Amino acid sequence: xxxxxxxxxxxxxxxxxxxxxxxxxxxxxxxxxxxxxxxxxxxxxxxxxxxxxxxxxxxxxxxxxxxxxxxxxxxxx
Numbered sequence: 001x002x003x004x005x006x007x008x009x010x011x012x013x014x015x016x017x018x019x020x021x022x023x024x025x026x027x028x029x030x031x032x033x034x035x036x037x038x039x040x041x042x043x044x045x046x047x048x049x050x051x052x053x054x055x056x057x058x059x060x061x062x063x064x065x066x067x068x069x070x071x072x073x074x075x076x077x
Contacts, residue, residue: 021054 016022025048029040041059043052 019058021051021058025051026055
């Protein structure tokens with residue numbers, strides 16, 4: 001069980017580094033639609049301007065990547 005906990009901590013750490021903000025300060029929602037999908041990220045504390053700015057920057061980068069056809073995610077039919 002300890003290995004699983006360490007693995008989860010490592011995954012969360014790498015995710016935080018990649019996104020540029022701590023995942024536990026935000027709520028992520030992934031929505032699937034018949035014509036695609038959406039990612040919604042909400043900052044948990046409305047006064048946390050640092051996380052808000054980092055989230056906006058990250059999402060702007062994601063939009064740019066998708067617009068350029070450089071997707072991190074692969075949709076399965």
